[in-house]
Amino acid sequence: MLISVVSPDLSHNCLGRAYVLAQLIEQNYDVEIVGPKLKGTVWEPIKDEYEYKGVETGSRVYQFPFAVPSLLDRISGDLVYVSKPRTTSYGLGLLATIGRDRPLILDIDDWETGFSYRHGRLETVLKGVPRLASMNSYYYKRFLEALSGVADARSVSNHFLQDRFSGTLVPHAKDTEKLDPSRFEKSAVRNDLDLPAEEFLVMFVGTPQPYKGVHNLAKAVTEIGRDDVQTVIVGAHDSEYVDKVRRLGGDSIIIRGMQPFDKIPKWIAAADAIAIPQENSPATWGQMPSKVFDAMAMGKPVIASDVSDLPIVLEGCGRIIKPGDVGELRESILALYNDPELCEELGTKARQRCVKKYSYNALAPVVEELVSTAYISA
Known part of the structure; x- marks a missing residue:
C-alpha cells in the first residue's frame, strides 16, 4: 500500500514533522511526500532525504488555488496522511479524499491558532481579517481545526492536543541507531x-x-x-x-x-x-x-x-x-x-x-495500527 504524506510547505521547517511521519510509515508501507514549495525550494536540512513531489507556488489566494490541480495529481497514495490543519495540507487532503475511496488521516503536532495567539487574542482576531489573503492565516487555520473531526482518524504529538482534538498520540520519533x-x-x-x-x-x-x-x-x-x-x-x-x-x-x-x-x-x-x-x-x-x-x-x-x-x-x-x-x-x-x-x-x-x-521501533507499530484501522474502516 502506498501512503501519501502531505506537508503544508516543503520549503519550511514544518516539513520536519511530515518527514518523521514518513519515516515511521515506511517501516511497514510505501510512502511519498507531497506538498507545495511556498519558497520555491525544499527545506535545506532534509532536502536530499526523499524525492519530494512538490509544486512551486505561493500561499496567497491568487497563487495557491491555481496550484491545487497539479498537487492533487501528485497525491497518488491509497491513503492520505496530512500534516497540520492548514489549507495547504489538510485543505488539499480533503479535496484529495472526499468522494473517493481512500481514507484521510490528519496529524496535528502544534496548536496552530495558539501560535497566532502569541501576540494576544484581540490583536490576532483584528489583524486576521486583512491577512485572509494568505491561505494559511489565522481564520483558515481556525476553520480547519474545527473541521478536524472530518478526517477518518487523527494523530497528535502531545497530550494538550489530544485533549483538544482527540486522536492517537504519536510523539516526535527518532532513529536511535543514527542518534547513538x-x-x-x-x-x-x-x-x-x-x-x-x-x-x-x-x-x-x-x-x-x-x-x-x-x-x-x-x-x-x-x-x-x-x-x-x-x-x-x-x-x-x-x-x-x-x-x-x-x-x-x-x-x-x-x-x-x-x-x-x-x-x-x-x-x-x-x-x-x-x-x-x-x-x-x-x-x-x-x-x-x-x-x-x-x-x-x-x-x-x-x-x-x-x-x-x-x-x-x-x-x-x-x-x-x-x-x-x-x-x-x-x-x-x-x-x-x-x-x-x-x-x-x-x-x-x-x-x-x-x-x-520514542524510537522508530517503539512508534512505528503505533502508526501502523492507526493506518491499518483507518484503511479498513473507510
Whole structure:
C-alpha cells in the first residue's frame, strides 16, 4: 500500500514533522511526500532525504488555488496522511479524499491558532481579517481545526492536543541507531566543528524564536560569569531576534547556522548539556520540541521548561524549570557543571527512555495500527 504524506510547505521547517511521519510509515508501507514549495525550494536540512513531489507556488489566494490541480495529481497514495490543519495540507487532503475511496488521516503536532495567539487574542482576531489573503492565516487555520473531526482518524504529538482534538498520540520519533552516542567521541567532534575543547557547552539546537526562550539561556550563561561555561546555538538564521540573543550572550555565546539532519547527532555529541527553555505561552502549550528527543537519544542531560509534555517525557531523566525563570535556569546549568556524575546519570537514563518509548521501533507499530484501522474502516 502506498501512503501519501502531505506537508503544508516543503520549503519550511514544518516539513520536519511530515518527514518523521514518513519515516515511521515506511517501516511497514510505501510512502511519498507531497506538498507545495511556498519558497520555491525544499527545506535545506532534509532536502536530499526523499524525492519530494512538490509544486512551486505561493500561499496567497491568487497563487495557491491555481496550484491545487497539479498537487492533487501528485497525491497518488491509497491513503492520505496530512500534516497540520492548514489549507495547504489538510485543505488539499480533503479535496484529495472526499468522494473517493481512500481514507484521510490528519496529524496535528502544534496548536496552530495558539501560535497566532502569541501576540494576544484581540490583536490576532483584528489583524486576521486583512491577512485572509494568505491561505494559511489565522481564520483558515481556525476553520480547519474545527473541521478536524472530518478526517477518518487523527494523530497528535502531545497530550494538550489530544485533549483538544482527540486522536492517537504519536510523539516526535527518532532513529536511535543514527542518534547513538557510541558513534562519537566528544573531543574529536569538537575539533571537527571548531568548538572549544575544554569548556562546558550548553547547547540549544533548533530555530531560535522568542517563544523558545533562547534569550533566557543567553542571559543565564552570561550571569554565571565563567569563561569555561558557554552557550552554543545551532540552527540560527538571520533575524532581529538572533541579533538580540547574540548581544545578550556577548563573549559567552557561539552561534551557528542551520545544519543538515544527518549532522545533528554530531553537534549534540559536542554538547555537555542541552537546554530547551520554552516560554509559557499559547505558542508552546500545544508544541512539543522535537529536539528534546534528539538530546535524549544522544544521552545528554536536558534542562527544559515545565511546558507541554516536557515534564512527562523527561520524568526521571532531566531537569525541569519554571518557564522564563532565568535564575533557576542558571542554577540548573551550574548543578550540571559541578556534577559530571549527575550529567552522566541523567544522560544514560534519557537514552534508555528514548529507545524504549520514542524510537522508530517503539512508534512505528503505533502508526501502523492507526493506518491499518483507518484503511479498513473507510
